[in-house]
Amino acid sequence: MSVGVVIPAAGQGKRMGTKESKQFLSFQDRPILIHTLHIFETHPEVDEIVIAVREDEIGRVRQMVAEAGLKKVTHVVTGGQERQDSVYSGLQVLSSEWVLVHDAVRPFVSHEAITRLLTDVKMHGAAILAVPVKDTVKMVDAAGIVESTPDRKRLWAVQTPQAFRADMLMEAHEQGRKIGAMVTDDAMLVEELGIDVRVVEGEYTNIKLTTPDDLVLAEAIYQMRSKRL
Ligand SMILES: Nc1ccn([C@@H]2O[C@H](COP(=O)(O)OP(=O)(O)OP(=O)(O)O)[C@@H](O)[C@H]2O)c(=O)n1
Numbered sequence: 001m002s003v004g005v006v007i008p009a010a011g012q013g014k015r016m017g018t019k020e021s022k023q024f025l026s027f028q029d030r031p032i033l034i035h036t037l038h039i040f041e042t043h044p045e046v047d048e049i050v051i052a053v054r055e056d057e058i059g060r061v062r063q064m065v066a067e068a069g070l071k072k073v074t075h076v077v078t079g080g081q082e083r084q085d086s087v088y089s090g091l092q093v094l095s096s097e098w099v100l101v102h103d104a105v106r107p108f109v110s111h112e113a114i115t116r117l118l119t120d121v122k123m124h125g126a127a128i129l130a131v132p133v134k135d136t137v138k139m140v141d142a143a144g145i146v147e148s149t150p151d152r153k154r155l156w157a158v159q160t161p162q163a164f165r166a167d168m169l170m171e172a173h174e175q176g177r178k179i180g181a182m183v184t185d186d187a188m189l190v191e192e193l194g195i196d197v198r199v200v201e202g203e204y205t206n207i208k209l210t211t212p213d214d215l216v217l218a219e220a221i222y223q224m225r226s227k228r229l
């Protein structure tokens with residue numbers, strides 16, 4: 001049963017505030033995107049990788065992939081207006097039975113977490129990495145007034161990869177496009193189909209590089225990992 005990865009990498013990185021989109025920022029002498037791709041290139045259960053990028057970045061990314069010797073990358077496709085559109089573009093060219101969707105800007109997910117996620121999705125069909133929320137979370141209204149405080153014991157901060165049977169995720173995306181669903185992760189589309197999505201515990205170091213402070217965290221995580229090896 002083959003496993004494919006779709007890497008949405010077509011964002012502008014507005015919150016990072018850098019001229020270069022954050023997925024292409026150099027980190028430890030390699031673009032962040034290459035760090036992320038290398039994780040899946042070296043994972044023994046991954047067979048193919050599809051990357052969705054902005055149209056004007058396709059040539060550059062193909063060159064990066066070739067220079068990095070990433071043999072599992074089968075396609076570099078044009079992403080879309082929203083993250084979900086980029087994922088959908090990637091799904092169009094995927095040929096695997098199982099699919100992992102992973103943000104290009106999460107360069108620290110471990111092989112161990114990916115393996116646990118794959119084990120779970122092959123039993124249940126849909127599974128996502130997430131970590132228990134550490135802070136108290138509140139629902140706040142438009143006026144900035146607290147409306148409610150959900151029970152923290154039931155709150156998880158969702159990460160990627162998110163793993164699905166590929167046909168299930170394709171159906172979920174197609175249904176989402178039919179109803180004009182605007183989602184922030186792929187699991188939301190699968191939940192809309194009434195399918196149970198299982199949570200698999202991830203790692204707090206599996207951060208998404210979103211704002212400049214995350215680059216400071218990234219250095220600390222990298223140093224911590226290097227010392228451990
Ligand atoms: N139209 C889009 C928007 C986002 N992404 C990708 O989805 C991942 C997570 O998105 P996010 O962190 O929000 O990235 P950006 O959209 O680039 O960030 P911002 O919202 O700050 O512009 C990133 O790898 C990003 O490149 C994508 O492929 N296509």
Ligand SMILES: C[C@](O)(CO)[C@H](O)COP(=O)(O)O
Nearest residue numbers: 083103158159160184185208
């Ligand atoms: C998919 C995701 O990483 C799960 O936490 C997150 O929703 C992506 O959000 P973004 O605004 O597209 O970065």
